[in-house]
Amino acid sequence: MTAFRAPPKHHEGPVEWVRVHLFDGVFNSILTLLVVALVAWAVPPLLGWAFFHAQWHGSTREACAAATGACWPYIGARIGQIVYGFYDFDQRWRADIVFAFGAVGLAWLMIPRLPRKGWVGTILLTLYPLVSFILLSGGWFGLPIVSTERWGGLLLTLVVAAVGIVASLPLGVILALGRRSQLPVVRALCIVFIEVWRGVPMITVLFIASSMLPLFLPEGLEFDKLLRALIAIALFNAAYMAEVVRAGLQALPRGQFEGAAALGLGYWRTTLFIVLPQALRTVLPGIVNNMISMFKDTSLVSIIGFFDLLGIIQAGSTDLEWASPNVAVTGYLFAGALYWAFCFSMSRYSAGLEAQLAEGERR
């Protein structure tokens, strides 16, 4: 290689960066100033309320009566309920075990260096739900029964979200494949299923599951209200998931199907090895979008009498023992921060996964 002249010099440094990115022309300069003004107007009062003027100590309502900011002692006093709901106090270790194993399992999957992800994933999807169910509901191995009506708080939110997320993806994949099936009956059934569930508000679905369904079931056949809600949420979200997955199926070039067919791979092998890996990767952002939305929609179970994370905070802040405007807002801020932390984690994990999957096949 012969040496060519060096590339032309770029101006660098913070001053140049500010000029190029913030004050690039009159319009952008005005925008920059406006945004700075907005931040200056909104952020200091918020920080002041949440931290600088907040009440940090005390253990009763009186501690917060005089405060002009957030009332953190309320969160401290109620943290047990916020996490476990009305789960029997001396049985909460059971929920702790479930939390701990779930956290370790998920962390294992998310840290790229750790081996045997397939095994960990399989355990998380099979053994873990079973053990969690036995631990949380009890009635086995001498564990006292804890009725699902007593489950609540973050525990309930995570149970509903996890079941919804884990069940809706495979169901959605099956529905999406069915909707593209060559068999008219299968196709029609899937279309009807998807359109019916998508056309009904989630709240209606929950009401039907909680109060109408028992009316139709024969006398004596009764199953748990939480289970009914979980099934309803899984089916509801499966319909949404199906349409996202279908977009991925449709984006796949015909040549991929033909290439697989020419090799003699049948429908199922083509679907499993060629179609789904590519289709799901294409729509990963959409899938995670659905999962995040699903996580937040779990708060709707409060309308059928469950005290999930938001529900229990709502209930607690109207409790006479604590009720005051700052207490309510503190509770909502805390709930919002928790929801955000979980959703943002999902978002970051999916971004990382996308980057990892894209590696090695960039065009």
Add this chain to the structure above:
Amino acid sequence: MSEAAAPMTAPMIALENVSKWYGQFAVLKDINLTVRPGEKIVVCGPSGSGKSTMVRCINRLESHDDGRIVVNGTELTRDVRNIDTVRREVGMVFQQFNLFPHLTILGNCTLAPIWVRKMPKKQAEEIAMEYLTQMRIADQAHKHPMQLSGGQQQRAAIARALCMHPKVMLFDEPTSALDPEMIGEVLEVMVDLAKEGMTMICVTHEMGFAREVADRVVFMDAGEIIEEADPHTFFTAPQHDRCRLFLSQILGH
């Protein structure tokens, strides 16, 4: 070189009065073609003449509406088992390669042997490496298709088809999507393959390739086989006007 002069062996591929319509439009009109084991057929003709459709009917990527297609003793009907049987024995190479982008080249080559032929993974990989070596891209085995040049991708696609040990190879315009400087490397490996005795049907406009390896050249136009002759006769003494016109168009400049 008439068909009667050839030894009487069971044909590898036989098309009898094969017709196909898209709606009212006839894409294939009473096609008759017999390919004996080891024969190399080059199919050419203007675009829209039905040559790709005919080749795609031979492994049932398209279905025919009338007539009979028998491949290696199995007739292609709606019966899915027959279709699978035929596809196992017939390799196909596409204009757009149709490699699986999420798998490595080696993964592309071993998927079908492992899952369709039920071959142990190790054996499938050994065979794949053999064919990748023959295609001169053994060093690319662990890359993904998108990291390869067009010519390398097409050679990988040929290797993928060969890994199933097919009795017939179908080529549907294998060099049409390639940059000019890569056509040569793909044709080279195809010539090698032909010389090893593979039965081949190749839709191509590479007349040099036709001259070098074809036993017969088939010229199609408007869904019909217009002319079928050995390369020498085909290029020096074409019988039909349409064929002469076509040859003058592709060889003329």
